[in-house]
Amino acid sequence: MKIAPSILAADFTKLGEEIKEVEAAGADLIHIDVMDGHFVPNITMGPAVVEAIRSITELPLDVHLMIENPDQYIEAFAKAGADYMTVHVEASPHLHRTLDEIKKQGIKSGVVLNPATPAESIKYVLDNIDMVLLMTVNPGFGGQSFIHSVLPKITEVRNMGLKHGVQFDIEVDGGINPETAKLCKEAGATVLVAGSSIFQQKDRKKALLEIRKEIV
Ligand code: DX5
Ligand code: ZN
Numbered sequence: 001m002k003i004a005p006s007i008l009a010a011d012f013t014k015l016g017e018e019i020k021e022v023e024a025a026g027a028d029l030i031h032i033d034v035m036d037g038h039f040v041p042n043i044t045m046g047p048a049v050v051e052a053i054r055s056i057t058e059l060p061l062d063v064h065l066m067i068e069n070p071d072q073y074i075e076a077f078a079k080a081g082a083d084y085m086t087v088h089v090e091a092s093p094h095l096h097r098t099l100d101e102i103k104k105q106g107i108k109s110g111v112v113l114n115p116a117t118p119a120e121s122i123k124y125v126l127d128n129i130d131m132v133l134l135m136t137v138n139p140g141f142g143g144q145s146f147i148h149s150v151l152p153k154i155t156e157v158r159n160m161g162l163k164h165g166v167q168f169d170i171e172v173d174g175g176i177n178p179e180t181a182k183l184c185k186e187a188g189a190t191v192l193v194a195g196s197s198i199f200q201q202k203d204r205k206k207a208l209l210e211i212r213k214e215i216v
């Protein structure tokens with residue numbers, strides 16, 4: 001299983017050091033939350049920040065687009081150095097085409113489902129994805145509580161992949177800590193996003209290892 005610290009909870013005055021610290025602690029991916037103030041009620045960062053992060057780490061960059069009209073920004077984020085790009089099904093009326101556009105950039109594509117969005121919404125794009133990201137909070141802010149009712153959806157999505165004979169990562173995002181990490185692993189998740197439970201802790205290495213301990 002992989003752990004993807006979300007820099008949303010990091011100290012932005014020393015973002016480079018923060019990323020180096022989680023890299024040394026054994027992070028597998030760096031999760032970057034892009035919010036536009038329209039799809040979600042918060043504004044964060046754009047391609048320039050992704051580009052800056054690209055220059056200081058070898059870790060794959062997992063760019064979570066919480067924006068309206070994602071098609072307009074795919075190229076910019078790909079050029080900035082994204083390795084994974086995930087788009088919300090709720091913000092992508094032409095989801096199949098959007099995923100194709102991401103693949104055309106030579107990077108990994110993923111679909112994100114809000115807590116209330118059913119698993120069936122990915123049924124017709126199963127051949128076009130490398131990752132499914134299941135939100136375990138409503139997107140927009142870090143530090144929220146894990147929504148337990150999403151757990152059966154993790155298993156449902158895993159079973160859809162098995163039935164269809166395709167492989168993709170199942171990532172969970174929101175309220176992940178050692179306790180909820182374990183529940184997500186049992187349900188079938190393969191990638192854990194963790195913001196506050198890593199960056200809001202004094203000892204990031206210890207925090208990451210505490211999550212790791214629950215998922216080995
Ligand atoms: C929320 C973001 C998350 C957020 C998670 O909209 O997508 O990635 O950073 O933060 P925590 O781990 O604090 O819930
Ligand atoms: Zn996220």
